[in-house]
Amino acid sequence: MSGAIVMISGPTIKAGGLSDCFMGEVVRLGASQLVGEVIRLERGIATIQVYENTTGLKVGEEVSQTGKLFSVELGPGLLGRIYDGIQRPLGELAEKWGDLIERGAEADGLSKKTLWRFTPVVKPGDKIEYGFTLGTVQESKNILHKIMTPQGVTGEVSHVEEGEFPVDHTVVTLTDGAKLDMRQSWNIRNPRPRAKRLSLTVPALTGQRVIDTLFPIAEGGVAIIPGGFGSGKTMLEQTIAKFALADVVVYIGCGERGNEMADTLEELASLKDPRTGRPLMERTALIANTSNMPVAAREASIYTGVTIAEYYRDMGYNVVVLADSTSRWAEALREISSRLEEIPGEEGYPPYLASRLGAFYERAGRVSIAGREEETGSITIIGAVSPPGGDFSEPVTQSSLRMASTFWGLDSELAYQRHFPAINWHSSYSLTYRSLLKWYEDNVSQDWDETVKKTGQILQREEELYEIVQVIGADALEEKERTSLLAAQLIREGFLRQSAVHPTDSHCSIKRQEKILTLILDYIAAVERAVEQGAQVDDIIESPVTERILRIKEISEEHIEAEIRDVTAVYTASLAELIES
Amino acid sequence: MNDLLTRELRSIESVKGPLLFVKSSSAIAYGGMVSIIMDDGQVREGQIVEASENGAVIQVFGPTERINPEKTTIRFHEEAIKLDLSPLCLGRVFSGSGEPLDGLSAPAPLLRRGVIGSAINPLRRALPRDFLQTGISSIDGLNTLVRGQKLPIFSGAGLPANEIANFIISNAGLGGEDGGFALVFAGMGITFREADFFRKAFESTGAIEHSVVYMNLADDPVIERLLTPRFALTMAEYLAFELEMHTLVVMTDMTHYCNALREISSAMEEIPGRRGYPGYMYTDLAELYERAGKIKGREGSITLVPILTMPDDDITHPIPDLTGYITEGQIVLDRDLFHKGCFPPINPMPSLSRLMNHGIGEGRTREDHRQLADQLYMLYARGIEQRRVASIIGEEGLSAMDRKYLSFAEEFERVYIGQGTLGRSIEETLTTGWRLLNLVPQSELVRIKKEMIEKYRVGEHSDGGAEKEQD
Structure with missing residues (x-):
């Protein structure tokens, strides 16, 4: 089945003469066999979005139909690899085609060379249907990969093989003759089914204090990070990719910088998971469609990423998806829409921007798994947004806000002062804080709510005083108010500000966060008492113990208790001395 | 499929701005090149930007004046636009469309390559981490440039962006004897005065020997402007990745480039995006900027310094905005600093180098570099804050400490940023920074580790801790 090209305009092509063509069908174009997808059908003319550069393509060249929807290959070997937006492994492209990505390059999503040890779970006579585990493969030390029954397959097992096979080797045969190997394919635009969606009660910890303590995100939740350029979006996404307490991380570099992708790759390859001691790459799948790679593949990249995430969710894992940046995806959508001459919003x-974004973010969630309802898995999506000119009123930020339960607003002012993560504590919020509170009370501290509230009040007080300071100057404030300013500074510098590169400060367990914050709050309370009793705020600011408290965050887990005990004794003594003088 | 090679047509339907609309019933290749032969024998080049069953839209490189639809012939070529490459291009000056401007004949090509360029496989990219000394403290010290980085200069009308670019060019090792460095310069829509400034500068520093220059002047065809940077980058890729040279590419002025893009887009009746610029401008700019970088296993690199003028100093304007989202940071010039007589007037606050951390520290610059930069930033930010307060309540209203911040900011601008036209080595830049830190008590130096302070602090300083002030 084939037709011919009738019009070419950038990545959008029109073809005629296709028979039985359906929306979403994958087609191949011209002599170099470029990949495209049908996105509109109108009076016998199909509009095709092409995933590669169309220069050199000719009117009249052949368009061949595949009869398939746009799908990715799922199976063992997805982790530790890096794909472009349409799941071509970049490593194999480099081997075959060299340093540049050439057009029409082709490579399987899963390598057929790697052998995997398949350990069956089913035995002859078992009845299977969608989602049933057929067997397992140890994909890496910590990831047991479940080979699950693909969609549309039901029946009785007649034969099972055990041993080391490539992914395309038949491991299970059914009585009706159907043969199943370790792969399945899935249309990226279609969410994988789930038995039930569950409410969100467990935080997805990131190791970042301002997030885990003040603006937590739930496992299965959605967070968005809007910020102008230079406010640290990518840095934050990378940090979370490194330190999040997730089983699997899917990092989607969507229309971003090539050098940054190289950086992410190098870091993930060299760093070890602080909990398991295993290389981080073992739990990570990367999608890299940099800004100069074809725009249609950029549009597809976030769906490719989230489909891989759903596949691991269905094995029972907690998956974090980092999408950097959804604005680039939206721009790809806009570019294609404008080539289609759709009426712009x-x-x-395009007017369907909000609904497309919504459909994407709704693929997050904590679920009980289709086919194995007693098991659960989750997908947490963290999407960066790049608002033009840092203006949050633009359509992509606004449409994303509607979907997000957690909002980390990045602030250029903070970034200018080199306060990272530059998450503004006034504009950010977490709608899941209440539902997560019980987890914090059970697992961290009974007084958690009190601690967080107090921290918020101190920061709020600073904001109010700041307006006064703007008018009358800090010198004109009373000692009590200057104490409030000092308190806020201690929290900002000693707790919220976190280095992304410091060996101990870069990630902070929730227990350590609680200890640091409690120490700072205790010190603040002691300072307030001391000032009431006549100590001078200036003396306290300059006291060496203040500096020591600001550096508590650099102390490692094993030494922190001793340091806190010691510093508490020192400040008690030094404050008493300051009251005396 | 050689039928296209010689096929000629005489069926121009309409001419609109730089575009020709041609009727044709046979196969037309998207992106292909055409020659437009006018009745008086003049030939212009063009490119197919839309192809359909009924015909094609052709972008003409050059003016469309005197094109008579009745009497003009279109000749189709097989291939997309290509550039002749040879090491002999070094030392030469070309027009924006690749014609020699220096009176010599075109160098014989060793190689021809398409100017569009393919994306570098992200997996094959080597992370840029070699410090590139510009001689400017506010770049070297605070926003370090590394080889393989793309770092634009955001300028405003009347600000000395060209002088700064020239400063970087003459300090970046290009004037020297080393054959491992090359400069590619692309002028887009610049005035004769600007072109003349750069030409003279290159000649006086000897940089011209290692340079390939492309000049598209303000009165040259608009559409040529879209090709100029692509020529320059194709040449840079050849120098960097085939001849393995460290190549610095300076492109000015990206604002004129973007305006040309808008002009063409509107002639094609495309749906405009923000401020009339086409929706694909991000992708278009990315296709240029992303050609900077390093490739694993190859010696050379492409460092890209595009210069753009922010209309009305507005950093949120689509041109600087989209650029900032693609490049690895930005160097922002500031009108207030310029008026204070500060050269180079680089405002460190909105400036940023994303690759700085990879290029500095022990073994690259010095171990204290990062912490020193953070500390200078923090103090300068505080000083500016106090300047704002003082403008409302007067300097007398500030506390003693706040006044110290204020005077730190003043000195920082005068000495550190406003270094004048003399380049500084990285050691001089670091030492200048440390000297400025003496203006505040040591207890304020919270971003620097104690050991570093002891090891690197220079000059006389009021010892911190128990600082007592008379008021």
């Missing part, structure tokens, strides 16, 4: 984005 706000800022030239």
Whole structure:
């Protein structure tokens, strides 16, 4: 079945003469066999979005139909690899085609060379249907990969093989003759089914204090990170990719910088998971479709990523998806829409921007797994947004806000002062804080709510005083108010500010976060008492113990208790001395 | 499929701005090149930007004046636009469309390559981590440039961006004898005065020997402007990845480039995006900027310094905005600093180098570099804050400490940023920074480790801790 090209305009092509063509069908174009997808059908003319550069393609060249929807290959070997937006492994492309990505390059999503040890779970006579585990493969030391029954397959097992096979080797045969190997394919635009969605009660810890303590995100939740350029979005996404307490991380570099992807790759390859001691790459799948790679593949990249995430969710894992950046995805959508001459909505984005974004973010969640309802898994999506000019009122930020339960607003002012993560504590929020509170009370501290509230009040007080300071100057404030300013500074510098590169400060367990914060709050309370009793705020600011408290965050887990005990004794003594003088 | 090679047509339907709309019934290759032969024998080049069953839209490189639809012939070529490459291009000056401007004949090509360029496989990219000394403290010290980085200069009308670019060029090892460095310069829509400035500068520093220059002047065809940076980058890729040279590419002015893009887009009746710029401008700019970098296993690198003018100093304007989202940071020039007589007037606050951390520290610059930079940033930010407060309540209203921040900011701008036209080595830049830190008590140096302070602090300083002030 084939037709011919009738029009070419950038990545959008029109073809005629296709028979039985359906929406979403994958087609191949021209002599170099470029990959495309049908996105509109109109009076016998199909509009095709092409995933590669169309330069050199000719009117009249052949368009061949595949009869398939746009799908990715799922199976063992997804982790530790890096793909482009349409799941071509970049490593194999480099081997075959060299340093540059050439057009029409082709490579399987899963390598057929690698052998995997398949350990069966089913035995002859077992009845299977969608989602049933057929067997397992140890994909890496910590990831037991479940080979699950693909969609549309039901029946009785007649034969099972055990041993080391490539992914395309038949491991299970059914009585009706159907043969199953270790792969399945899935249309990226179609969410994988789930038995039930569960409420969100467990935090997805990131090791970042401002997030885990003040603006937590739930396992299965959605967070968005809007921020102008230079406010540290990518840095934050990378940090979370490194230190999040997740089983699997899917990192989607969507229309971003090539050098940054190289950086992420190098870091993930060289760093070890602080909990398991295993290389981080073993738990990570990367999608890299940099800004100069074809725009249609950029549009597909976030779906490719989230489909891989759903596949691991269905094995029972907690997966974190980092999408950097959804604005680039939206721009790809806009570019394609404008080539289709659709009527534009706000800022030239197509009117369906919000619904597409919504459908993407709704693929997050904590679920009980289809086919194995007693098991659960989750997908947490953290999406960076790059608002033009840092203006949050633009359509992509606004449409994302509607979907997100957690909002980390990045602030250029903080970034200018080199306060990272530059998450603004006034504009950010977490709608899941209440539902997660019980977890914090059970697992961290009974007084958690009190601690967090107090921290918030101190920061709020600073904001109010700041307006006064703007008018009358800090010198004109009373000692009590200057104490409040000092308190806020201690929290900002000693707790919220976190280095992404310091060996101990870069990630902070929730227990350590609680200890640091409690120490700072205790010190603040002691300072307030001392000032009431006549100590001078200036003397306290300059006291060496203040500096020591600001550096508590650099002390490792095993030494922190001793340091806290010691510093508490020192400040008690030094404050008493300051009251005396 | 050689039928296209010689096929000629005489069926121009309409001419609109730089575009020709041609009727044709046979196969047309998207992106292919055409020659437009006018009745008086003049030939212009063009490129197919839309192809369909009924015909094609052709972008003409050059003016469309005197094109008579009745009497003009279109000749189709097989291939997309290509550039002749040879090491002999070094030392030469070309027009924006690749014609020699220096009166010599075109160098014989060793190689021809398409100017569009393919994306570097992200897996094959080597992370840039070699410090590139510009001689400017506010870049070297605070926002370090590394080889393989793309770092634009955001300028405003009347600000000395060209002088700064020239400063970088003459300090980046290009004037020297070393054959391992090359400069590619792309001028887009610049005035004769600007072109003349750069030409003279290159000649006086000897940089011209190692340079390939492309000049598209303000009165040259708009559409040529879209090709100029692509020529320059194709040449840079050849120098960096085939001849393995460290190549610095300076492109000015990206604002004129983007305006040309808008002009063409509007002639094609495309749906405009923000401020009339086409929706694909991000992708288009990315296709240029992302050609900077390093490739694993190859010696050379492409470092890209695009210069753009922010209309009305507005950093949120689509051109600087989209650029900032693609490049690895930005160097922002500031009108207030310029008016204070500060050269180079680089405002460190909105400036940023994303690859700085990879290029500095022990073995690259010095171990205290990062912490020193953070500390200078923090103090300068505080000083500016106090300047704002003082403008409302007067300097007398500030506390003693706040006044110290204020005077730190003043000195920082005068000495550190405003270094004048003399380049500084990285050691001089670091020492200048340490000297400025003496203006505040040591207890304020919270971003620097104690050991570093002891090891690197220079000059006389009021010892911190129990600082007592008379008021």
